[in-house]
Amino acid sequence: MTAATTTSADLAVPPGADADTWVCKTRDIYQAIGTVLASDDIMKCPLVTAMARQRLDGQLEQFFVEVDDAGRQPLSAVQARELAAYLIEAATVIDGWASL
16 A cells, blocks of 8 residues: 655645645745735735745745835725725734634
């Protein structure tokens, strides 16, 4: 009888999340939460992403929220509230991952 082996490619990610490539025995797990449309150029709009690192044993660690704001566009009050809502949603996502 042959024992089943688990490879790093077989490790599950949390529902709704995607995985990056393995680097130095860890990989980033991420879930895009939302983009605030503050510019006509989507690449200049703030993007909120929930992130964590996954080890080869499947454990998640280093939970964080990333805001990619390459365009540094000023936000209206409505857009600022939208960004705040995305930040709260991302925090809720990583809290859920931490409890897995």
